[in-house]
Amino acid sequence: MMFSKRLKNLTPYVPGEQPRDRQYLKLNTNESPYPPSPRIKDFLENFDIQHLRLYPDPQFLKLRDKIAVCYGIKSDQVFIGNGSDEVLALSFFSFFDSSNGKLIFPEFTYSFYPVYCDFFGIDYRTIPLTRAFQIDIHGFIKRGDACGVIFSNPNAPTGVCVPFEEIIALLDKFPTDRVVVVDEAYIDFGGKSAVSLIDRYPNLLVSRTFSKSMCLAGLRLGYAMGDANLVRALFAAKDSFNSYPVDMLAQRIGEIAISDQPYYRVIQDKIITNREYLSRVLVEAGWEVLPSKANFVFVRKDGISGQEIYLKLKEKGILVRYFNISGIRDFIRITIGTKDQIDTLIREIKKWF
DSSP states (O other), rough: OOOOOHHHHHHHHHOOOOOOOEEEEOOSSSSSSSSSHHHHOOOHHTGGGGGGGSOOOOOHHHHHHHHHHTTTGGGGGEEESSSHHHHHHHHHHHHGGGGOOEEEESSSOOHHHHHHHHHTOOOEEEEOTTTTSSOOOOHHHHHHTTTTTEEEEEEETTOOOOOHHHHHHHHHHTTTTTTEEOOOTGGGGTTOOOGGGTTTTTTTEEEOOOOOOTTTTOOOOOEEOOHHHHHHOOOOOOOOSOOOOOHHHHHHHHHHTTTTHHHHHHHHHHHHHHHHHHHHHHHTTTOOEEEEOOSEEEEEBTTTTTTHHHHHHHHHEEEEEOOOOOSSSSSSSEOOOHHHEEEEEHHHHHHHO
């Protein structure tokens, strides 16, 4: 009796495993294999701990200014959160209401979306992917009675990207009083961002993270960009729950990272090169590799279950991600590592599969 009915009905999100039993080559959680900007190290070595006695800026003014400059938008079009997961959670709370219809998102996508729906009591409908595992934008358009749309682009766990023109087609035809959230956690690895559309479509919100392309998964820092009205709504939700969610160090490190784009473009290019190399080798070895624009690939091998591949690689000290979900059980998701890490993976794959 001590637990609420709401809690009893929740099925929590399960992140990629972080085992401690041995040293693993971790290619399962889409972390960057490269370090963040060296400017961050310089900042931390010289940080005055006296500042930690003060609360951080609840409006994130300096960080929002830096992000706005980076994308050529206004600072009042930027919202900051404690990881993009918090940004997404506040978006679910703020914009999706079942009294206006069901929320729609792809059948196979970021598995936190249905968890948020359960947490906030939002009814939802999933739209099947196409045979090529592409997001069916036309399926979204047909559901004009929905309370909103959210999808990852590139999609997770498939890595397949929605063409920019299809996002425009969705926004042109979807009701303007319903919010469309494009979750761009992986967009810097080859896709075209929808950020340039936020002035044209006031119902568009673009979510981003510092975890992937800026090598800061341990920092927990995310942001969203959209119409100033959407940003004000997110601040209202945040300030009704936790007015200081992003600490002082995270904000300052975010400012440094977003200002060092030349460094991160080099990192992103390395990951893209390693992704294409791994994809080419696997295809030549008879694997099916979905066309990824993310920092991972989604692959399968005829005649071998995804679970078997996952377990054999784990036995050999390599972690990849396996989803025990009908429709994608034959696949594994492989995070792109360094060239040496990819070569280690390829040797084991060729040996055992």
